[in-house]
Amino acid sequence: MAAPKKKTSKQKTRSRKATWKRKAALQAERALSLGKSILTNRNTGFMYPLADEADEDEE
Incomplete structure (x- = not known):
């Protein structure tokens, strides 16, 4: 059976968001x-x- 997870503290959550x-x-x-x-x-x-160089490449 799965064990319940521990809640992440508000400080840690806010720190991650701030970063x-x-x-x-x-x-x-x-x-x-x-x-x-x-x-x-x-x-x-x-x-x-530049626009000039692009035009020369097409010709």
Whole structure:
């Protein structure tokens, strides 16, 4: 017969949620920063094809 499981404390549950939310907020901040740098042409760590290069590849 299965034994009942122990209840997870509120502190542990809240700690896990806070960690998860902190990681998500950090990733969102990095994505926004990257987007801003691409728009201002100050990006150094992100490569993407320009429209001119894409047109030359098709010909």
